[in-house]
Amino acid sequence: MYLRDYETFPVQVCLETEPDSFTIKYDGLSGVSQVKVDLKIQKADEEYFCQGIVRAKVELECMRCLDKYNKDMKFKTGFIICSEAYHDQLKEEAEDNEEYVFCYGNEIKADISEAIRQAIILAVPMMPLCSEDCAGLCTKCGINRNHKSCDCQTEVIDERWRGLMDLQQEEN
Numbered sequence: 001m002y003l004r005d006y007e008t009f010p011v012q013v014c015l016e017t018e019p020d021s022f023t024i025k026y027d028g029l030s031g032v033s034q035v036k037v038d039l040k041i042q043k044a045d046e047e048y049f050c051q052g053i054v055r056a057k058v059e060l061e062c063m064r065c066l067d068k069y070n071k072d073m074k075f076k077t078g079f080i081i082c083s084e085a086y087h088d089q090l091k092e093e094a095e096d097n098e099e100y101v102f103c104y105g106n107e108i109k110a111d112i113s114e115a116i117r118q119a120i121i122l123a124v125p126m127m128p129l130c131s132e133d134c135a136g137l138c139t140k141c142g143i144n145r146n147h148k149s150c151d152c153q154t155e156v157i158d159e160r161w162r163g164l165m166d167l168q169q170e171e172n
């Protein structure tokens with residue numbers, strides 16, 4: 001995903017990937033079908049402050065039943081675009097806790113793919129579940145209990161995780 005040169009600021013930009021063209025390698029994230037980014041770009045000196053919303057259609061792998069399922073993610077993103085030279089100059093003054101994307105040439109031509117990729121990875125749930133009451137896999141025969149039932153005598157499998165999941169759900 002590329003940002004190009006603009007003449008007046010602030011500017012509102014909408015970027016969209018071609019279907020299935022954006023790839024991310026990350027555990028539990030098995031595919032990304034589409035990413036849309038709405039950004040507001042404000043210029044100050046040599047820096048371009050970008051704030052916006054990312055919408056991503058992703059395919060996740062359920063941690064309980066290992067089935068793949070689709071999820072629409074929507075979250076905020078923010079980063080700063082500037083030239084590498086300008087950033088080096090800044091470094092001496094400021095602490096580096098903002099995310100930077102470097103642009104090149106005389107225009108702001110910057111590849112924001114990596115910043116968006118990192119943002120999506122951060123937004124992926126730590127314990128993805130196809131549904132809150134996913135029945136998971138049978139611990140004895142391995143059958144997916146969302147689709148089939150079996151006669152095995154087992155305890156409910158992940159009581160140990162319950163506390164953590166409640167925490168995660170509260171965050172969402």
Ligand SMILES: [Zn+2]
Binds near residue numbers: 064129135
């Ligand atoms: Zn599941």
Ligand SMILES: [Zn+2]
Binds near residue numbers: 141150
């Ligand atoms: Zn079973």
